[in-house]
Amino acid sequence: MTAPSPEHAPQTEAASSYRVRVVAPPDYFPAAPAKSARVAADYYFVQSLVRAQLRLSIMVAVGFIVLLVGIALIVAFWPEIRELRLFHIPLAWVVLGVGVYPILMLAAVLFTRGASKNERLYSDLVKDIAKDDPQNPVPR
DSSP, rough: OOOOOGGGGGOOOOOOGGOOOOOEEEESOOOOOOOOOOHHHHHHHHHHHHHHHHHHHHHHHHHHHHHHHHHHHHHHHHHHHHEETTTEEEEEHHHHHTTHHHHHHHHHHHHHHHHHHHHHHHEEEEEEEEHHHHSSOOOH
């Protein structure tokens, strides 16, 4: 088969000069099951747990950054610290290079404790709610 020549091509309107509305048949979309109150409550409590974890992570990160910037500013604006040496290494380098790690570990421990506490509170809340609902067993 050969392609038709351009002079024999059908004449059509430009694509921008008309609109076509495409509509799905009425029975195309299955009915979505209605959300139960339990599912809505679970969604709310999970969202509150996520918000609590986000708030905790932002607080720990801001605290760590404030301490780090504070140490850097002390070193920058306190000239006597720049001349102090520890084993022939400037004390400012030791503080900024090695002294940051204990602060980082403290931030990690605080975050882990706070995250565990948030999850424990969420778990206790879910167990209390599930205890009152005879249709849903208590999650483990």
